[in-house]
Amino acid sequence: MEEKLSSVAKNFTPSPIQELSHLAQRCNAINLAEGFPDFPAPLQIKDVAVSAINSDFNQYRHVQGICDHLAAAMKKMHDLDVNPLTDIAICCGQTEAFAAAIFAVIDTGDEVVLFDPSYETYEGCITMAGGVPVYVALDPPQWTFCPGKLLKSFTGRTKAIVLNSPHNPTGKVFSKEELEVIAEACCRWDCLAITDEVYEHITFNDKKHISLASLPGMQKRTIITSSLSKTFSVTGWRIGWAIAPAFAASAIRNIHVKITDSAPAPFQEAALTALTSPPEYFEGLKKEYEFKRDFIAKVLTSIGFQIHFKPQGSIFLFAELPKDCLLSDVEYVKELIKEAGVVAVPGCGFFHKKLSMEPLSEASCNYQKRYVRFAFCKSIATLAAAAQKLSDLKNATRYEHS
Ligand SMILES: Cc1ncc(COP(=O)(O)O)c(C=O)c1O
Numbered sequence: 001m002e003e004k005l006s007s008v009a010k011n012f013t014p015s016p017i018q019e020l021s022h023l024a025q026r027c028n029a030i031n032l033a034e035g036f037p038d039f040p041a042p043l044q045i046k047d048v049a050v051s052a053i054n055s056d057f058n059q060y061r062h063v064q065g066i067c068d069h070l071a072a073a074m075k076k077m078h079d080l081d082v083n084p085l086t087d088i089a090i091c092c093g094q095t096e097a098f099a100a101a102i103f104a105v106i107d108t109g110d111e112v113v114l115f116d117p118s119y120e121t122y123e124g125c126i127t128m129a130g131g132v133p134v135y136v137a138l139d140p141p142q143w144t145f146c147p148g149k150l151l152k153s154f155t156g157r158t159k160a161i162v163l164n165s166p167h168n169p170t171g172k173v174f175s176k177e178e179l180e181v182i183a184e185a186c187c188r189w190d191c192l193a194i195t196d197e198v199y200e201h202i203t204f205n206d207k208k209h210i211s212l213a214s215l216p217g218m219q220k221r222t223i224i225t226s227s228l229s230k231t232f233s234v235t236g237w238r239i240g241w242a243i244a245p246a247f248a249a250s251a252i253r254n255i256h257v258k259i260t261d262s263a264p265a266p267f268q269e270a271a272l273t274a275l276t277s278p279p280e281y282f283e284g285l286k287k288e289y290e291f292k293r294d295f296i297a298k299v300l301t302s303i304g305f306q307i308h309f310k311p312q313g314s315i316f317l318f319a320e321l322p323k324d325c326l327l328s329d330v331e332y333v334k335e336l337i338k339e340a341g342v343v344a345v346p347g348c349g350f351f352h353k354k355l356s357m358e359p360l361s362e363a364s365c366n367y368q369k370r371y372v373r374f375a376f377c378k379s380i381a382t383l384a385a386a387a388q389k390l391s392d393l394k395n396a397t398r399y400e401h402s
Contacts, residue, residue, distance in 0.1 A: 012359040024343035037233040052266035061265035078214040086246040088251040092241040094227040104251035106131040110159035117350035143307030160192040166199035171311020203313035237267040315377035340393040347371025
């Protein structure tokens with residue numbers, strides 16, 4: 001009966017990240033692959049969730065207070081005027097908000113511009129909606145893009161651009177100047193922008209997250225998606241949102257209601273508390289992750305990884321394989337699991353060969369097999385254990401690079 005599956009289902013395979021995570025579990029390896037914390041969520045928000053369950057918040061629910069807080073936060077962070085009654089849809093994580101946004105605006109044949117490398121779920125949603133992904137390279141080692149190439153990747157068929165900043169997998173935070181180029185392209189071609197801002201509160205040093213929606217002419221054409229997942233270490237709670245002009249927010253809400261009806265009721269209650277956390281919480285989050293970024297960067301450098309670009313935000317470090325390493329990223333990660341008991345993600349899963357301006361030849365896309373993504377959203381104990389295993393590995397004879 002397998003032939004009864006839809007063509008979409010036939011084309012989808014399990015995410016390589018999930019597969020590696022399962023392998024890591026089977027091998028009892030330290031998981032630096034998936035982007036979820038292994039440390040507890042803040043006590044005060046857990047208490048609210050528990051108390052909501054005990055108070056029988058068990059039914060379908062829309063907590064308007066979340067929208068009110070988000071609207072106030074958008075004003076404070078980005079000087080955006082958001083109507084909490086019409087411009088926000090609460091969804092099950094950024095993942096559902098993004099999918100609903102794509103289904104709200106993409107018709108068969110519509111082109112969607114994305115940067116390469118990119119987070120793997122975007123393409124799946126776009127193709128499910130019948131859209132055509134068009135990739136523009138972020139060039140290593142600094143992950144910059146060529147403004148000319150970006151502008152040329154827009155056509156009369158372009159419906160939207162997807163922007164993820166702070167960026168998974170590179171940790172890049174797009175600068176004001178880069179956002180201006182993207183905004184110019186959107187305005188010139190009268191396109192929408194769908195942003196993924198899940199790492200909005202995780203930026204390092206003097207880097208500040210700027211929402212594309214805050215640039216002139218952009219709010220009316222931007223759908224912001226984000227969530228509680230990363231900021232509050234609750235990826236399993238599935239609370240996220242889309243913030244958009246009323247026409248788009250209403251379409252997203254309609255789609256959300258048909259797919260999941262509402263986000264988990266007790267966790268919506270807890271979200272209210274989370275979103276009103278004091279400024280010290282957000283400062284502490286940045287500092288803690290900055291420390292962990294520096295820690296993992298030092299460990300990886302000491303075993304030969306080349307770190308040309310230190311993450312400016314997010315919870316990932318995208319490191320280039322040691323110069324003398326002849327293994328591909330996939331081979332390296334398999335060795336890492338077997339020999340060191342540590343799992344990370346081969347970078348090739350984030351790259352695409354069909355870039356809009358110049359389909360890459362085998363030789364010119366060699367860099368796509370040279371990166372490994374390490375998630376540092378782990379406890380210090382986990383990171384220290386991984387550091388120990390990696391330095392043991394460095395000395396192992398079977399693991400010579402050449
Ligand atoms: C860039 C990016 N967007 C979205 C998500 C998932 O967000 P959520 O848990 O809110 O669905 C992730 C998780 O790793 C991510 O890295």
